[in-house]
Amino acid sequence: MNKKFPILLTVAGLLMFNSACTDLKEQVLDENLGSTLTDEQTANGLIAPVYALLPELHKHTNYFALQEISTDEAILPYRGGTDWGDNGIYLALHAHNSTSTDPNIKGTWDQIVQSISRSITAITTLSTAKDANSALYLAEARGMRAYYSMMMLDLFGIVFIKEDAGTTSTIVRGAEAVAYIEKEFLAVEPMLQNRAAVGSGRLTKAAVWGLLARLYLNSAVYKNIYAPQFTFASTDMDKVIEYTDKIINSGEYKLSADYFSIFGNTNHDNTELIFAVDQRPDLNGHNRLAYFSLAGDQFPLAAFPAANGTDGPAITSDFYQTWVQAYGAEDPKRDPRFYQENLSRYSNPADSCVADANYKINRGILRGQQYGAIRVNGVFLRCPDGKLKVGRLTNLSRNRGDLPVNFTEKIDFTTAGSGYSAGYRVEKYEFSRVSDTGRNKGEADISILRLADVYLMRAEAKLRKSAGDATALADVNTVRAARTSTTPPPALTSMNLDLLYRERGFELYWEMLRRTDMIRFGKYEGTWTEKTNNDVHKRIFPIPQTAIDGASNLPGYMQQNTGY
Structure with missing residues (x-):
């Protein structure tokens, strides 16, 4: 249906x-x-x-x-x-x-x-x-x-x-609030349909199973929000495992080999999505999550010179360093969840003329000098053969052609740390192909709950029950090994709650889960960048x-x- x-x-x-x-x-x-x-x-x-x-x-x-x-x-x-x-x-x-x-x-x-x-x-x-x-x-x-x-x-x-x-x-x-929500989910679950019948944009049995798992996982937080530390009841963790098992064993869902396809313009039928905001074109969605972090002189669409970014948020150096610490001497871009190169100009400077149909900006965490279509006086520069000219971007739209669009790690509230190029940017959701202003006409469904999160919730519940549970490591490595469109991340050899927290950051960044995760893992009162409260x-x-x-x-x- x-x-x-x-x-x-x-x-x-x-x-x-x-x-x-x-x-x-x-x-x-x-x-x-x-x-x-x-x-x-x-x-x-x-x-x-x-x-x-x-x-x-x-x-x-x-x-x-x-x-x-x-x-x-x-x-x-x-x-x-x-x-x-x-x-x-x-x-x-x-x-x-x-x-x-x-x-x-x-x-x-x-x-x-x-x-x-x-x-x-x-x-x-x-x-x-x-x-x-x-x-x-x-x-x-x-x-x-x-x-x-x-x-x-x-x-x-x-x-x-x-x-x-x-x-x-x-x-x-x-x-009392937790009990009410639990009661309501349990009451409706038998009457709901599966994904094959209604898609990921409507509430299904599996969506309720996943939301129940999320509720039980956070139950200790919700019951005593100001507690100096949270006590995670074994019975709650058993429920997390029960409902995540239901989803994983249902066979309805599959981890995606191509990580960034989960957030692409044709992701509505991606079988990793369990529950999502339906943004198919005729439902009048928005493109804000794709445009929000890009620079004002990044133009992702050959057809629309008015569609650009807005120099919004970037990731903090603190978060970036978790990737660096995990990969040591290797560049974290070896992890297919960190970065996807779509413009060959980055690795081959000679590829400076691109057919409109092939022009596609990079995805993931964007660092350093940026390249792309160059807009001058409202139109894109073209090569002699009519192809799109792809070159080194500068802040032309701000009348600062001398200032490169060169994303730096440093970002904070100081003058030096709040320039237009400060901070590594995130382009996780694909820029809509029909967004003529950059803000409107979203195509990519927005993930609320997906299968990778289900595996990671199950792993966390296992670890909170038993710190040495080997099957928790297996759950995390299952997610990592699934990303086979490029070389997948290497398998981890050990697992604890701190490593799981880090892994949730790598897998689920920019998906509106971080605050809830930080509170549950006891990290929200920490210090980072400009935050000391x-x-x-x-x-x-x-x-x-x-x-x-x-x-x-x-x-x-x-x-x-x-x-x-």
């Missing part, structure tokens, strides 16, 4: 959602329009909004920023002293000094709350809907509400519980002030998180 829901159908256009609401109210603008719709259209129109905000939620300045720029993987200084200034919110996010008025925190909160609200609307109405798919859609809506609730718990330490759209939500925390209360973010203000007529209902 692999069905795409028409986003503009029926209820998706009939409902208005209060983005700052804390009681999750919906306002129906015109109920009468529903009388002209078929049962199938009504059901589709109810479930479509449940998924519709996923691309926006996973945009560069929402969930991505909170999960990555707050960690040792990503940093975003004032570029050139002015660009990406945004009143210092990215500096504060990296340094763990964010406030309750941060617009990115508010934006992420609003997207999650709206999505929970839409899920409740779908649950309420689908329970009496007549279409044959209504029972399945009801299970998906309820499961997605649990997914959004888990995001809320992970980021803000609270969960809203609400069944009746006309009542105020109950707020729960800690063990070791306050445990910064493990979760402040509740936006707008949400607290919106609940002011309910005394004591919405309490700010400790430390903000």
